[in-house]
Amino acid sequence: MSSMQELFDPVSDIADRLTSAVTWESGARLWPSNEQQALTCCRVIDETHDVKTFAFCTQDKMPVRFEPGQFMTVSATVAGQSVERCYTISSPPSRPYLVSITVKRVPGGVMSNWLHDNLRPGSHLLAYGPSGTFTSTASTARQSLYLSAGSGVTPLMSMTRASIDLGLDRDIAFVHSARTPADIIFREELKQLARLSPKLKLFFICEGVREHDDWSGATGRLTLQQLSEWLPDFAEREVFTCGPAGYMSAVKALLRDGGHDPAHYHQESFDITADAGPEATMPSSHATSNTFTVKLSRSSKTFTMSASETVLSAAKKAGVAIASSCSQGVCGTCKTKVLEGTVNMKHNGGIREREVQKGFHLLCCSRPTSDLVLEL
Ligand SMILES: Cc1cc2nc3c(=O)[nH]c(=O)nc-3n(C[C@H](O)[C@H](O)[C@H](O)COP(=O)(O)OP(=O)(O)OC[C@H]3O[C@@H](n4cnc5c(N)ncnc54)[C@H](O)[C@@H]3O)c2cc1C
Incomplete structure (x- = not known):
């Protein structure tokens, strides 16, 4: 970490004094994922040459409830869009x-x-409430393996910080891959956390090292041999992995070759360009020329769309x-409630079964199989 800007920090006293007695259940306000609110930027931290951390508080200065690993959706108007x-x-x-x-x-x-x-201490930013199912609370395993690459370190950092803040009895092995030593996000803090907690084992691997880099650690891409040397017990660990799509498919293959049970594997990708995903994938069973009508219950708008499109792109x-x-x-x-009609949804974990039971669907990965009325 090279520098930190600080304009005002209304709550650092309280935040610093929070101890392991605090859990994500206590006192914190529930902020639904479909509700937008303005956040105030309190700090901007330069983590690396191309990565910054932005810390926010809510306008009412209330604590926010979320699970480690969840994300927020932020909104801004950029060039009028x-x-x-x-x-x-x-x-x-x-x-x-x-x-x-x-x-990043x-x-x-x-x-x-x-x-x-554009974001400076004192700036405001609109965001939707926390969401996502990639969280360490999804498992009660005592032994975890966190595998990340690049900015994929962020959810695993939240999980690690929470585990150590709360004194949880979790044995965490954290293996982070970076392009070069200068690209390791949270390098000093992770090392400090590993010094604080004997339950955190930390390993960095850099793909390349430049002449002036001060680096005596592992280089190249993560291999099964390297992982087994560091962590002979890796196959018994609950794995959480996050990084670019290519990294994750390599890691998945490596774990499979090493005998890891995929039932104990969790992943999240930030990489929305590497894989075309549901927006671009048309299931063959719906390759028809059917046209359906979509009606919006609140605005009374109506449009027609083809069965091969997602509702979001047609809208x-x-x-x-x-x-x-x-x-x-x-x-x-x-996420939107389908009041009438049926859709074929192929999601990637962004909606819970109980929400689907209540009629909610993700429009980005839903294609109509009849006329629809949406609660919009
Ligand atoms: C659940 C989740 C959590 C995430 N968490 C993080 C996180 O903690 N930290 C983080 O840094 N990111 C995170 N991301 C990624 C983040 O949401 C953005 O995708 C990322 O910041 C890039 O957004 P952007 O608007 O800057 O890029 P975009 O404008 O979306 O561009 C993405 C890529 O497309 C290219 N591109 C854009 N326009 C064109 C064009 N017209 N023609 C050709 N190519 C084009 C760009 O050059 C770029 O390579 C997360 C994503 C998800 C889904």
Whole structure:
């Protein structure tokens, strides 16, 4: 970490004094994932040359309730266009007064560059409440293996910080892959946490090392041999992995070759471009020329669409603004109640079964199989 800007920090006293007695259940207000509120930026931290952390508090200064590993969907108007993107909350729920996101600049990317260039302490940003099922609370395993690459470190950082803040009896092995030593996000803090907690085992591996880098650690890509050397018991651990799509498929193959049981594997990808995903995938069973009518119950708007399109992309073409972000059935931002009719939904974990039972669907990965009435 090289520098930190701080304008005001209304709650650091309280936040610093929070102890392991705090859980993500206590005192914190529930902020639904379909409810937008303005957050105030309190700090901006330069993590690496192209990664910044933005810490926010709510306008009413109330603590926020979330689970470690969940994300928020943030909105901004960039060049006159409304843009929404998901960012994992990198801070832990054990420090609920300030929620942080840690953003890597993506070359040519709209939101990441806008956040880096415009957000300052005192700025406001609109966000939807926490969402997502990639969380360490999904498992009661005592022994975990966190595997991350690049900015995929963020959900695992929230889980690690929470585990240590709360004194949880979890044995965490954290293996992080980076391009170069200068790209290791949270390097010093992770090392400090590993010094604090004998239950945290930390390993970094860098794909490349430049001449002036001070690095005596592992280099190259993560291999089964390297993982087995570091962690002979890795196959018995509950695995949580996050990173670019290519990294995750390599890791999945490596774990399979090492005898890890896929039932104990959890993953999240930020990479919405590497895999075309549900927005672009048309199931062959729906390759028909059927046309359906979609009616919006609140606005009384109606549009027609083909059975091969997702409801979200058809709505966008028809000029209907619907909050959305990942287009992958991951983030849950476009969750909408289908009041009448049926859809074929192929999601990627962005909606819970009980929500589906209540009639909710993710429009980004749902194709109509009849005329529809949506609660919009
Ligand atoms: C659940 C979830 C959690 C996430 N958490 C994090 C996190 O903690 N930290 C983080 O940094 N990111 C995170 N992301 C990724 C984040 O949501 C954004 O996708 C990322 O910041 C890029 O957004 P952007 O608007 O800057 O880029 P975009 O504008 O969406 O561009 C993405 C890519 O497409 C290219 N592109 C854009 N426009 C064009 C065009 N017209 N033609 C060709 N190529 C183009 C860009 O060059 C870029 O390579 C998360 C994503 C998900 C789904």
